[in-house]
Amino acid sequence: MDSALSTVGLPLALGIIMFGLGLSLTVDDFRGVGRHPKAVVVALACQVLVLPVACFGLVVALDLPPLLAVGMLLLAASPGGTTANLYSHLFRGDVALNVSLTAINSVIAVATLPLITNLAIAHFALDNSVTLQFRKVVEVFVIVLGPVLLGMLVRERRRSFADRMDKPVRIASAVILAVLVLAILVSERDNAGEYFAQVGIATTLFCVVSLAVGFFVPRWAGVTERQAVASSFEIGVHNATLAIYVAVEVLDSTPISVPGAIYGLIMFPIAAVWGFVLTRFLLRPSDAGPARAH
Template identity: 80%
Template sequence: MDSALSTVGLPIALGIIMFGLGLSLTVDDFRRVGRHPRAVVVALACQLLVLPAVCFGLVLLFDLPPLLAVGMMLLAASPGGTSANLYSHLFRGDVALNVTLTAINSIIAIVSLPLITNLAIAYFDADNTVSLQFTKVLEVFAIVLLPVALGMLVRAGRPDFAERMDKPVRIASAVILAVLVLGILVDQRENVADYAARVGAVTALFCVISLAVGFLVPRWAGVTERQAIASSFEIGVHNATLAIYVAVEVLEETEISVPGAVYGLIMFFIAAAWGVVLRRFLVRETASSPVDA
């Protein structure tokens, strides 16, 4: 996908999305870890340990070809997306915990994303085709973390502007992701049917398992229901835009971006359906009560 959409539009799109994330963050979001350590530790353990293991098992089960397998592992290594906060709010999760997890996970991903991706590249013998070198890692997280830092500075200096921009930026993020997915599908139009057949089921199943793990494991660990709802969406709604960016611009292999694109297309519907399941079958009414700070 060597076009203006990838070389110019994709970095700008990711920058806008991460700037919007920064507008919702404050330094207190990082300090809040000390007030809810169990919820944070359990959620991060699910994100960093359980999900990559689950994804690896699914990749082997579905016998994906190397580049698509790497794309799935890259998706699993990507931190939570900005839409997680919206779903958590809609289904009465602890949104403050979402923001805290997103902030921390985005920092940890500096190490975890290239580590998991490079392990996948080595395991699936894709190292002759793609590689994620240290200089490229720095490039990725410059475009990820600098807009976040800028957004946080804007929020600190102009909190009223940050509040006004919250909804427009969230809408823009969803539109941007839709455009990226469409661009990838058009670029790979000759292989769309084959890719859908190969990764449609595995990405849908991965999304469902991610959401379920994100809720059930914290509940088993004694985390409150509102925090478990937040954890579920934070873990289940990955930053597909980041996965697509790394695949297309860093690894320079559009096929690796296909799982992220397919996931980005179906995730919104699966997450909404999961929210309904949570509210109707898994969560008591007391979950709507506030959580102690």
């Protein structure tokens, strides 16, 4: 990838996206675990434990090349993206719970993302060429959590401004992700077709599995349907921009970023179809009213 894009564009893009996330958060959102303890614990267990195991089984079953396999595990370890809240609102989820999950999961990922990624690197024998060092982890999450805290501060001081900026920042986030995906595919144009053939099925299956796990496991655990919908989109709509940033800027490997890029292309239509399936076939009529905005 072009050096200017990777050294300036990627951090700036991630910063804008995480600032936008911060504009939607308050300190009270982190207390959501006390109001919905079962829903939060089950959703986080799905994110931290179930998804990496499912993703590992998927990449082994499909016999992905090591770099792409690590990229898939990096994607699985990434927390929910900013679009998850929007999907939850559109498809009758508990948006307040969704925002709380996003807030808590983004903090937990400080520990879980490097742990899962380094385990994947070790398993696929990439130790000599790719490492995720502690110093780099700190740098990543300064870039991630710093803008989130700044956004929260702006919301605390200028609530009306934060509300006005919600839609523009969401649109900007989608555009930024699209530009990153295009840049990766252009930089890897000689291998793009082969990569898509190798990882297209894997990312599609992983997206479907993530959405399904996020809904059915919480339902089996006894949480409400709206809470399960929020969990589904939080777990199924990953922060592909973060995965791309870590792959390119921290691990210095564009091929590792390819699963995140392909996922960034396919997750939006798949999540929309899943939302239709939820509202048309899986949610009871009594839960067919509009979700409460946070």
